[in-house]
Amino acid sequence: MTDNGTFIVEGGHKLSGNITPQGAKNEALQIISATLLTAEPVLVENLPDILDVNKLIDLVAGLGAKVERIDRHTVRITARDIDVDYILSEAYVRDAQRIRGSVMVIAPLLGRFGKASLPKPGGDKIGRRRLDTHLLGLQALGADFHYDADRHIYAFRTEGLQGTFLHMDEISVTGTANVVMAAVLAKGETTIYNAACEPYLQQLCKMLVRMGAKIEGIGSNLLKIQGVERLSGTEHRMLPDMIEIGSFIGLAAMTGSDITIKDVCLDQLGLIPRTFERLGVKMNYVGDDIHIPAQDHYEIQTFIDGGILTIYDAPWPGFTPDLMSIALVVAIQARGSVLIHQKMFESRLFFVDKLIDMGAQIILCDPHRATVIGLDKRTPLRGIAMTSPDIRAGVSLLIAALSAEGTSRIDNIQQIDRGYQDIDGRLRALGARITRE
């Protein structure tokens, strides 16, 4: 037993049944931050009950927002009496450091109260995760920042945010969310070019519009925002978590299981289904469900000219980096070869050493690229003891363990719990043999 939890997994059993994806983690982190933009109540529905989301809700409550838990997945947040000086407390610094989502609290606090602080945010240790996009964007909108090197805290102040033209440093998801939330309460017009435009950001923008914000260009990389004096309350429902959906597709393929993923919002999944189809996974689209039939074999497609397939990540509408580890694991038991090129993060592929120990044929070319030579299910992976390095690698190892012969032990599963709600219970309901220690 470790402090951060352990899964014991007996692999080699086929799973079957229906599974419903949780509400989206990364959308929830934006939406909870945005509740701080108004003094009126915001009802948030379809929240995943996971560590990262609950920690951000606690952070918002610590700032003085009234948090009413309606049920496990619904919360009403009223950020009327905010004690903005709480950002200086040790408790705030400690809690904010534990999650990536805390980075998006800055803009609402700056917009409403003129000050904010950002302790070095947490989240996955998957390579450098620079904050320039946030800092430069907020600076252009009229915020000054100062870095306290002893406490590792950025302190922000503004005499009033002012709309401007912003060509974002890079296409950053949380950076765009921050700048959008600052711009909706800034004076005048803000144009944001090179904006991230993934569905969760579209969801944030749509919520802000319901609150009274004026945003044009939603869904594109060019947003035009007219600042308003104040925003009002609203209701918001999270989309299904597309990374969970991709993880379940990978799980079905690797374990040869017949699984139906319910209510996936297919039109919001972008390249995700097609990318798994290119790895050979067959899927039937039934209404808004994805049915993956049991497949004894699946074959990786080549490019049209016969060249070896490459799967690489890119900002939306490209393939999300958060599913690259799952794609890599799926390829292990496919027929054929694929190059997995993780362009955005430089430390996300190191977990392949565990997969190699399990019997996978993988060449780690460099920190960003791995070649997988599929086993075509001729030999199963072997169960081993391993540790989950990050949230998505953790689930990939779990999928590998469920497909493997023998028993595996996965330590540090708190990493998985950060983003996947009751994953062991939900997989047991499909027939998985998995226990938590």
Ligand SMILES: CC(=O)N[C@H]1[C@@H](OP(=O)(O)OP(=O)(O)OC[C@H]2O[C@@H](n3ccc(=O)[nH]c3=O)[C@H](O)[C@@H]2O)O[C@H](CO)[C@@H](O)[C@@H]1O
């Ligand atoms: C809480 C949350 O929502 N986290 C997600 C968010 O993190 P987050 O918003 O932190 O990630 P960013 O979008 O800022 O960028 C991710 C990384 O990719 C690099 N980069 C980005 C754009 C680009 O064109 N080239 C490039 O190399 C950045 O330098 C950075 O290292 O978006 C990431 C990228 O989809 C996801 O992995 C995270 O799960």
Ligand SMILES: C=C(OP(=O)(O)O)C(=O)O
């Ligand atoms: C990298 C991820 O999360 P975070 O940005 O919270 O670390 C993720 O969800 O895959």
